[in-house]
Amino acid sequence: MYRSLEGICRAAGEEKAFWEVIREDDCQERQLSLEESFSQMRAMYQAMKEADAAYDPSLASRSGLAGRDGGRMEAYVNTGDAICGTFMGRVMERAVKMGESNACMKRIVAAPTAGACGVVPAVLLSMQEKYGFSDDRMTEALYVAGGIGGVIASRAFISGAEGGCQAEIGSASSMAAGAAVSLRGGSAGMIAQAAAMAMKNLLGLVCDPVAGLVEVPCVKRNVSGAVVALAAADMALAGIVSRIAPDEVIDAMREVGMVMPACLRETGEGGLAATPGGMCAAGRLRKKGGPDGSAGA
Amino acid sequence: MNILDIIGPVMVGPSSSHTAGAVRIGQIAGKLLGEEVKNARIGLHGSFLATGKGHGTDQALIAGLLGLAVDDRRIPESFLLAEERGLEYVFEAVSLRGAHPNSVKLELTGVTGRKLEMVAASIGGGRVRVCEIDGLRADFSAEAPTVVVYNQDRPGVVVRVSLKLGLAGINIATMQVYRDERGGHAVMVIEVDQEVPADCIADLERESGIEKVIYLCMQE
Numbered sequence: 263m264y265r266s267l268e269g270i271c272r273a274a275g276e277e278k279a280f281w282e283v284i285r286e287d288d289c290q291e292r293q294l295s296l297e298e299s300f301s302q303m304r305a306m307y308q309a310m311k312e313a314d315a316a317y318d319p320s321l322a323s324r325s326g327l328a329g330r331d332g333g334r335m336e337a338y339v340n341t342g343d344a345i346c347g348t349f350m351g352r353v354m355e356r357a358v359k360m361g362e363s364n365a366c367m368k369r370i371v372a373a374p375t376a377g378a379c380g381v382v383p384a385v386l387l388s389m390q391e392k393y394g395f396s397d398d399r400m401t402e403a404l405y406v407a408g409g410i411g412g413v414i415a416s417r418a419f420i421s422g423a424e425g426g427c428q429a430e431i432g433s434a435s436s437m438a439a440g441a442a443v444s445l446r447g448g449s450a451g452m453i454a455q456a457a458a459m460a461m462k463n464l465l466g467l468v469c470d471p472v473a474g475l476v477e478v479p480c481v482k483r484n485v486s487g488a489v490v491a492l493a494a495a496d497m498a499l500a501g502i503v504s505r506i507a508p509d510e511v512i513d514a515m516r517e518v519g520m521v522m523p524a525c526l527r528e529t530g531e532g533g534l535a536a537t538p539g540g541m542c543a544a545g546r547l548r549k550k551g552g553p554d555g556s557a558g559a
Numbered sequence: 560m561n562i563l564d565i566i567g568p569v570m571v572g573p574s575s576s577h578t579a580g581a582v583r584i585g586q587i588a589g590k591l592l593g594e595e596v597k598n599a600r601i602g603l604h605g606s607f608l609a610t611g612k613g614h615g616t617d618q619a620l621i622a623g624l625l626g627l628a629v630d631d632r633r634i635p636e637s638f639l640l641a642e643e644r645g646l647e648y649v650f651e652a653v654s655l656r657g658a659h660p661n662s663v664k665l666e667l668t669g670v671t672g673r674k675l676e677m678v679a680a681s682i683g684g685g686r687v688r689v690c691e692i693d694g695l696r697a698d699f700s701a702e703a704p705t706v707v708v709y710n711q712d713r714p715g716v717v718v719r720v721s722l723k724l725g726l727a728g729i730n731i732a733t734m735q736v737y738r739d740e741r742g743g744h745a746v747m748v749i750e751v752d753q754e755v756p757a758d759c760i761a762d763l764e765r766e767s768g769i770e771k772v773i774y775l776c777m778q779e
Contacts, residue, residue, distance in 0.1 A: 371569050374565045376572050
């Protein structure tokens, strides 16, 4: 996998698209043909579509902390009166739905993680709906997302336990931003800029899950990741450039993650988890949860 | 790590470490036992103990023992499935010294009475490490084809195993050797680059000094 966005842009040059560079790299690494690699990535996009369609508005998670908001959002967006408009409304709706599906033990695609699984599909599925792109175009966009995520994983980290939420939602947002730019025909350089601007806007975000569960605030942070991704994509397409080079932004994410205290890295001991409300919810779950020694069958 | 670790895996939520990783640990334990599991005693440690229930770690472990994949929609109903298949289980809290926060100890009995004890950890992103087999230390991921050899601790066993693999055209990627005491029971954990044919495994089992050979290939 590439270790820098600059390296990908250099490899793309004038002739190749960003996604083609990533696919070639995948074929090299896993010893696959171009077609084999593409059909596997296409299957990932199909799985995202299926997960979106399979949302069940009646479900709640085992803890009861997550669920049923996807239906609320859908009904609201359907009124045609959402402040951000119907397109952005659908993006938010899909992000909430996927986050809830994950919390409710439905099948999802980790991208890059299960906790951040709503960001990339919310952006991509909504753009396909708006512009009518073919599934092949969407698959190409997934390569772009994967290439960006690969650079982040190799330069920094993509888990909340290591780098806080910026490493999960921040990375997902960065990936989705680049993918969105590629769908609109932006250059490799613009893709890298969008990835950088999305990450910059989520830098420092802590991982503070209530009761240690992938529910509060994870579901709603998928919404912010998706919205930030689209804002960054539009800025990049407008020709706006990050004053800090994209790879340096990723390095900054790593540095911020490394000095982040452990209580804000997925331990469920700081931030929202440590509020009276968060601790009360955790205490309630401890009472009814935990292995109780109950025998099965 | 490759691009399908970034876009993927397709999995049942909510957590790659607490759910998908737990399924994988169950799968590996089931394969190591080598037969259908009749009884499982499952000890949860650390974060698996503290937040496992909310993440479906318990259902995921049972699903893995039943051979379900990480994206199988039946994972949340694995307790019912276990009842149908006659798998009995009990969960308990354990404290494993020096273990990774997401660790579990499994004590399994199979349908013909075979037994296996395994300690494993879910180390993030759905990836796992097996840390102990039958009381002996180990350290492998089961991402590559893996040969586990139980043998008597005496001279020449290691060289004969590696020779047999070499003659079969199988390249050893990593190799670990552990024992309980001098001249006692030993375990070899060998990660290899190629898939190992069944007759090669049977051949290894016939070697003197070798008690049991288990071949683990998690590729579907």
